[in-house]
Structure formats: structure tokens, C-alpha cells
Amino acid sequence: MAVLKSLLRSRGSTTCSSLTYIRRTLSTASETDLKLSSSLNHMSLPLRKDPKGRIVQWVFLGCPGVGKGTYASRLSSLLGVPHIATGDLVREELSSSGPLAPKLAEIVNQGKLVSDEIIINLLSKRLEAGEAKGESGFILDGFPRTIRQAEILEGVTDIDLVVNLKLREDVLLAKCIGRRICSDCGGNYNVACIDIKGENGSPGMYMAPLLPPPHCASKLITRSDDTEEVVKERLRIYNEMSQPVEEFYRSRGKLLEFNLPGGIPESWPKLLQALNLDDHEVKQSAAA
């Protein structure tokens, strides 16, 4: 009953009735899932709407290296909502040298997924900290990655929109291997230059490298899971565990598919167009 009460509290300001919610939650959740759902009860953060009146509780899906972090973070600045990347939460926990760190390092460096329990715990703590700071809305990146995570999330809040970013697999691999981080400022860069010629009617693709400014150039590091072998394993696991999540949201009419046409200069305006957002209009609404 305590779990149910906390689930009911966790609904907060979302839209469907409590009865529908209880029925839906009970029909999809096991006892463990109920416990996990109740640990996510901070999903009832205050609502944040975009200029089209849509609630910004969005999810970014896509393979490793597709650019979820880049585009989710740009949108989060534009819309004034937090960008919450579970991969970042895992890396923070790893570098904290807390009790979970050795276990997490082993899992991440093999390209495997961390358990749903650990991920939901980390996400729950992040949402709680956000709530304390008065955050509203969110763009989730890297969560949910399994059907179970998607069902638990669906049980605690209404996700308004799921953006599924897509790129061909050879480009994903090159982009992961070319990824660099500045060990000083944390800036993200990419040394890969993607230049694919169009052939047999299929369009070519150009993505310029994203090079660091001179003061970061000597401080670049590579993520330990961005080696060719581990990236291939992450792609395999994505296809097995996370691709079904695309179908989960497709069948609920929430999925927006977006094939990246190239690098940021080409893709960003087209993504805004696909989201029916206009840079200027968003800035005006944020200033109002």
C-alpha cells in the first residue's frame, strides 16, 4: 500500500486519471518494478511547455555516437529544461570512486548495460536534486534503454515526445572512435571527418570534424568505452535491447523518426523544423 500511495503521489500533475494509472501500473509492473517506479517519484516535476504548448517531457533515442547528447543539450538550452543523460550519471558515479564504481567500470568497459535498478536509482537521485533546484520538464538522453525501463517510465509519467535519431552504422562507428573530451573543461569534440560520396541514387554525407580550441587541444582524452571493439558491442546491444524501445513508443504514437542529413550546421535547422520549433519564436517565448 505504501508503494501505491507513493505511486499516486508521484502522478502529480500528469494527465490521466488515478484509476487508469493504477490499473495500467498494476497490469504492467511486478513487485520489483513497483519498487523501482516508486523510486522514480520525482518524475512529477513541474510542467514546462514549449511555444507550441507541448509539455517538454521528451526522450532522445538512438544508437551510440548518433549525437543524442549534442542535440538534446542544444534543445535543453533552447527550451530551458534540463538535459539528463544517464550515461553522464553513470560516468559521474564512476569517477566518484563510490562503492558502485568498480562494478560500473567493468560493465561500461565491456559495452554492456548497467542494471535497471542502478540506472533508476541514479536517475531518481538526479531528479530529486533537480526538484530541489526548482527544475521543470526534462529531456532524457540514454533512458529508457530497455523495454522494462520504458514500462516503468510510462507508469510514472507521461512522455510527450520521443525523438529517434538515425545514422548509418559505419558513420556511428567512426563518430564514436573519433570522440574526444577535454579533461579540463569537459568540452566534447570529434576528430572524425565523415565524407561519404553519394552513389546509386543514395545521397552522400559530409560531417566536418568538431575540433577543440587551442587551449583544449593538449588535454583531450578518449572515453574508455570508445574503442572499436567496445563500440561494436554497444551497437549490438543497442539493436538487441534498445531497438524494441523504438517500437514501444511507435505503437503509442509518440515516436518522431529523424534521419540526420549531415553535421550540426545542416542537421540542427532541419531538426527544429521537424519538431515544429523555430529558434526565434522559442527565444521570444523564453524571454516573455
Ligand SMILES: Nc1ncnc2c1ncn2[C@@H]1O[C@H](COP(=O)(O)OP(=O)(O)O)[C@@H](O)[C@H]1O
Ligand atoms: N538507461 C541505461 N540503462 C543501462 N545502462 C545505461 C543506461 N544509460 C547509460 N548506461 C550505461 O552507460 C554507458 C554509457 O552510456 P552513454 O553515454 O549513453 O553511451 P552511448 O554513447 O552508448 O549512447 C552505456 O554503455 C551503459 O553501460
